Amino acid sequence: MSKRDVTHLHGDDPLDEVPAEVWKPARGQKVLAFLRNIWRQLTSMRVALVLLFLLALASLPGALLPQWSLNRVKTAQYILDHPTMGPILDDLGFFAVFGSPWYAAIYLLLFISLIGCLTPRTFEFIRQLRAVPVLTPRNLARMPHHEKVEASPGLPPVEVADRVEAGLRRWRKVRRSEGDTLTISAEKGYLREVGNLVFHISLVGILVAIAVGKLVGYEGNVVVRLGEDTCLTAASYDDFRPGLLIDGTELKPICVTVDSFDATYTDAGIATAFTIKFRYQLDEDLNTGNWRNGQVQINEPMRFDGERLYLLGHGFAPKFQVTYPNGEVRDYIQNFQPTDPMLLSEGAVKIPDPPVEGEKKQLALVGIFAPDTFVHAGILTSIFPAPNNPGVAIQVYQGDLGPSYSVYQVNQDQIDNGALADRGRANLLPGESMTIEDGTKITFTGYEQWVSLQVSYDPAQGFALIFAITMIAGLMLSLTIKRRRVWYRISPGADGARTVVEVGGLARTDQAGYGSEFSSMVALVPGAPGSTDVPAERADSFYAT
Amino acid sequence: MAVNETFASLSDSGFQAALAGYVVALGCYAVEFASKRTTTVHTAERVPVGVGALTADGTPGGRPVVPTAGGNGIGLVTKEQRGLPWAERFGRAGFVVTVIALVANIFSMLMRGLATERMPLGNLYEFMSMICTVGTAALVVVIVRTNARTIGMFVMLPIALLAILSGTVLYVPAGELMASLNNYWLVIHVTAISISSGVLLFSGIASVLYLIRERGDRQGKVFQETSVWAKLPTTDALDRIAYRTAIIAFPVYTFAVVAGALWAEVAWGRYWGWDPKEIGAFMTWVVYACYLHARATAGWRGRRAAWISMLGFATVIFNLFFVNFVTTGLHSYA
Ligand code: HEM
Numbered sequence: 036m037s038k039r040d041v042t043h044l045h046g047d048d049p050l051d052e053v054p055a056e057v058w059k060p061a062r063g064q065k066v067l068a069f070l071r072n073i074w075r076q077l078t079s080m081r082v083a084l085v086l087l088f089l090l091a092l093a094s095l096p097g098a099l100l101p102q103w104s105l106n107r108v109k110t111a112q113y114i115l116d117h118p119t120m121g122p123i124l125d126d127l128g129f130f131a132v133f134g135s136p137w138y139a140a141i142y143l144l145l146f147i148s149l150i151g152c153l154t155p156r157t158f159e160f161i162r163q164l165r166a167v168p169v170l171t172p173r174n175l176a177r178m179p180h181h182e183k184v185e186a187s188p189g190l191p192p193v194e195v196a197d198r199v200e201a202g203l204r205r206w207r208k209v210r211r212s213e214g215d216t217l218t219i220s221a222e223k224g225y226l227r228e229v230g231n232l233v234f235h236i237s238l239v240g241i242l243v244a245i246a247v248g249k250l251v252g253y254e255g256n257v258v259v260r261l262g263e264d265t266c267l268t269a270a271s272y273d274d275f276r277p278g279l280l281i282d283g284t285e286l287k288p289i290c291v292t293v294d295s296f297d298a299t300y301t302d303a304g305i306a307t308a309f310t311i312k313f314r315y316q317l318d319e320d321l322n323t324g325n326w327r328n329g330q331v332q333i334n335e336p337m338r339f340d341g342e343r344l345y346l347l348g349h350g351f352a353p354k355f356q357v358t359y360p361n362g363e364v365r366d367y368i369q370n371f372q373p374t375d376p377m378l379l380s381e382g383a384v385k386i387p388d389p390p391v392e393g394e395k396k397q398l399a400l401v402g403i404f405a406p407d408t409f410v411h412a413g414i415l416t417s418i419f420p421a422p423n424n425p426g427v428a429i430q431v432y433q434g435d436l437g438p439s440y441s442v443y444q445v446n447q448d449q450i451d452n453g454a455l456a457d458r459g460r461a462n463l464l465p466g467e468s469m470t471i472e473d474g475t476k477i478t479f480t481g482y483e484q485w486v487s488l489q490v491s492y493d494p495a496q497g498f499a500l501i502f503a504i505t506m507i508a509g510l511m512l513s514l515t516i517k518r519r520r521v522w523y524r525i526s527p528g529a530d531g532a533r534t535v536v537e538v539g540g541l542a543r544t545d546q547a548g549y550g551s552e553f554s555s556m557v558a559l560v561p562g563a564p565g566s567t568d569v570p571a572e573r574a575d576s577f578y579a580t
Numbered sequence: 581m582a583v584n585e586t587f588a589s590l591s592d593s594g595f596q597a598a599l600a601g602y603v604v605a606l607g608c609y610a611v612e613f614a615s616k617r618t619t620t621v622h623t624a625e626r627v628p629v630g631v632g633a634l635t636a637d638g639t640p641g642g643r644p645v646v647p648t649a650g651g652n653g654i655g656l657v658t659k660e661q662r663g664l665p666w667a668e669r670f671g672r673a674g675f676v677v678t679v680i681a682l683v684a685n686i687f688s689m690l691m692r693g694l695a696t697e698r699m700p701l702g703n704l705y706e707f708m709s710m711i712c713t714v715g716t717a718a719l720v721v722v723i724v725r726t727n728a729r730t731i732g733m734f735v736m737l738p739i740a741l742l743a744i745l746s747g748t749v750l751y752v753p754a755g756e757l758m759a760s761l762n763n764y765w766l767v768i769h770v771t772a773i774s775i776s777s778g779v780l781l782f783s784g785i786a787s788v789l790y791l792i793r794e795r796g797d798r799q800g801k802v803f804q805e806t807s808v809w810a811k812l813p814t815t816d817a818l819d820r821i822a823y824r825t826a827i828i829a830f831p832v833y834t835f836a837v838v839a840g841a842l843w844a845e846v847a848w849g850r851y852w853g854w855d856p857k858e859i860g861a862f863m864t865w866v867v868y869a870c871y872l873h874a875r876a877t878a879g880w881r882g883r884r885a886a887w888i889s890m891l892g893f894a895t896v897i898f899n900l901f902f903v904n905f906v907t908t909g910l911h912s913y914a
Contacts, residue, residue: 087866088870091866091867094859095859098859098860098898132854133854254850333847334760334846334847335846343849507838514831
């Protein structure tokens with residue numbers, strides 16, 4: 036028996052290495068041989084090991100450094116804070132690890148290796164399935180497990196062989212004869228290899244499913260206020276992240292109007308549930324004017340035909356009424372950004388075009404909104420996240436707004452250089468107002484709520500799930516099933532003495548457990564130690580799969 | 581839904597008891613481990629009396645303690661008889677205390693579950709309590725099956741530290757869940773993650789001990805005869821413990837990650853988004869895949885595989901602590 040049989044089936048076995056060709060290779064053949072050598076290296080277990088290790092290592096910066104895809108603000112800040120290393124790391128892709136060329140190189144090599152490894156293994160396995168168990172080795176005493184026993188008196192080899200075979204019910208086995216002597220070769224645990232192949236093939240499946248999702252899927256985020264009609268198209272999202280093959284024109288629009296937002300809170304102000312109810316139009320609804328009802332909760336998205344709608348966050352939008360010195364009245368509303376668990380929110384209403392004569396009369400109301408107002412020493416805070424007692428603290432600026440960098444803030448430079456002048460501050464409850472020195476009156480008139488929604492589309496995610504399930508199933512098969520071989524050589528005893536049985540065993544995986552199992556294999560021989568020497572049907576109970 | 585205060589306080593007492601038990605068990609194991617090398621393992625050592633025999637006063641040539649007469653006049657003293665069974669008694673006591681602490685810890689989790697009417701895995705304190713339970717349960721099972729009690733100290737040390745950390749810094753009174761966690765995926769995902777992490781931590785400790793023992797064995801006889809570390813189970817036994825626990829934990833971990841992806845799909849709009857915690861889990865998973873490969877690759881079994889397993893151990897710790905405490909991601913335990 037070849038050494039190949041004792042080791043695993045992967046191409047790492049030294050005996051698999053084809054001996055160096057003896058003929059003088061021509062140039063083309065040299066190149067070919069070189070390529071073949073590279074291929075053999077790449078598909079070896081050792082390289083797979085190294086690539087797996089590299090994959091883990093290369094993921095580490097993704098956890099340690101801020102990533103553009105997760106937090107733009109933090110990443111930009113990090114780069115500012117590290118003026119020398121920051122830009123270098125950025126160029127090298129350390130803030131976008133999972134999209135970087137070096138990361139892709141590792142996993143692509145790994146999967147090429149995997150496919151190169153799987154294909155021959157699969158064929159090898161199919162070949163093995165068809166083949167009968169290998170010949171019984173001449174010298175069973177060389178096997179890692181070996182025993183020589185005598186069968187019960189009066190049992191000829193054929194009968195012993197019958198009983199042993201009956202005991203090997205779930206094994207693949209073959210009986211051969213060597214003159215008077217009978218041999219049985221048996222093997223089990225083929226499912227382990229099935230599991231292993233299924234597992235690795237599923238990995239490829241998952242990778243493909245992820246890739247398809249990245250190509251033709253998309254995500255879009257949008258903030259809408261209650262009661263506001265929004266049609267979600269590539270252009271109307273606040274943030275739209277299309278797949279590589281998507282340019283946005285092929286999205287089918289979904290129109291949504293959120294009617295209600297409900298939250299439940301514990302006494303401590305921890306939200307235990309959020310629900311929005313909304314109406315939506317899809318496909319031909321847009322022509323017929325038909326509206327359907329929908330509902331989304333935290334952890335419960337709405338699933339349309341492929342697209343999913345998520346509720347990701349919520350907040351408040353305070354409303355102000357400004358009465359200008361010329362008597363003109365205008366209403367303003369602005370979404371504020373929550374800053375703490377009690378939903379104290381901040382933001383700025385910027386009015387670039389007030390109906391006021393003269394330059395530099397632009398207006399900014401920089402404010403804090405509290406859903407449940409508590410004022411202590413003039414400082415406004417929120418004591419509960421629900422809008423029980425809304426209030427705002429506003430700081431009014433007048434002058435030149437300058438360029439704007441954020442919808443939530445005014446340009447601090449303009450304040451610092453005096454272009455925006457401080458016109459006073461006030462804490463206001465609904466209906467209350469403040470008047471600045473030029474007679475402009477600002478009234479806090481109430482609030483609306485906004486919700487932040489996400490639409491996600493990934494046609495391949497179902498496949499990813501299916502492959503994940505087959506992956507786990509394959510893994511469990513491959514880790515629990517053990518591959519075993521056992522051989523019996525059953526020879527007639529000299530001059531009518533008892534039949535002699537030699538048993539050899541080989542554990543092809545997980546040798547450790549084979550000891551006691553092997554004893555029960557020996558005990559299949561009637562009359563051997565531990566055997567019950569009973570009709571063979573009972574012998575079933577001996578083996579555990 | 582209000583919290584049941586009776587159950588809540590029972591749960592806290594249970595945890596205190598478990599914590600105390602872990603510390604006591606750790607002490608017991610440590611005493612046993614640090615004591616002179618006199619455990620039952622060595623009873624087979626036969627010492628001829630008279631030739632540097634072990635005697636009552638500990639000096640060679642003195643009166644033998646128990647002169648078991650041999651026919652040829654050479655008395656035999658088993659070390660155990662001279663040696664102090666108190667060391668072993670400490671070890672056994674340690675094991676009993678371990679079991680009691682385990683029961684207390686399970687009781688504590690059960691009571692917290694009843695107090696809050698939910699799976700007690702809603703915050704880091706409860707999560708760590710579960711990890712302690714699983715690690716201890718793995719220890720109990722392994723000791724029962726392999727009698728490798730000498731690893732007790734090394735498993736109990738991190739568990740006791742973790743329990744102390746949980747009982748103090750991380751402690752959170754029983755309370756309701758925040759909306760994002762109020763979900764059956766929490767039960768599935770976090771249970772699987774904590775069970776597999778606990779078992780993986782155990783496996784990692786076995787690999788660390790493997791490396792220590794293997795290094796000692798290479799020093800040969802000196803180590804065998806002088807070092808307390810020689811009391812560790814053999815490299816074969818440690819390797820088997822590490823491997824067996826890893827192959828139990830690995831599929832569970834895989835399942836946990838998949839369940840996490842399913843949860844992320846309903847909660848965050850995508851099943852995988854390279855959130856720091858997801859990266860950590862991915863790294864752990866890949867390193868353990870590496871470990872299993874190493875075990876099947878010629879030239880990588882043994883020491884190299886143990887190093888990889890230790891690396892896996894490091895990633896589990898990294899994910900439990902560093903990612904929870906230092907980075908900010910979507911995972912709200914953080
Ligand atoms: C994509 C990355 C890969 C992952 C995550 C992975 C994971 C695993 C895992 C978890 C096992 C353990 C199951 C078992 O022991 O049966 C395993 C086994 C195995 N893998 Fe991979 N693998 C990967 C790539 C590869 C590649 C590229 C090769 C080929 C060179 C390969 C060849 C094998 C073989 C031969 C076994 C069986 C070992 C045995 O008989 O115990 N794997 N793999």
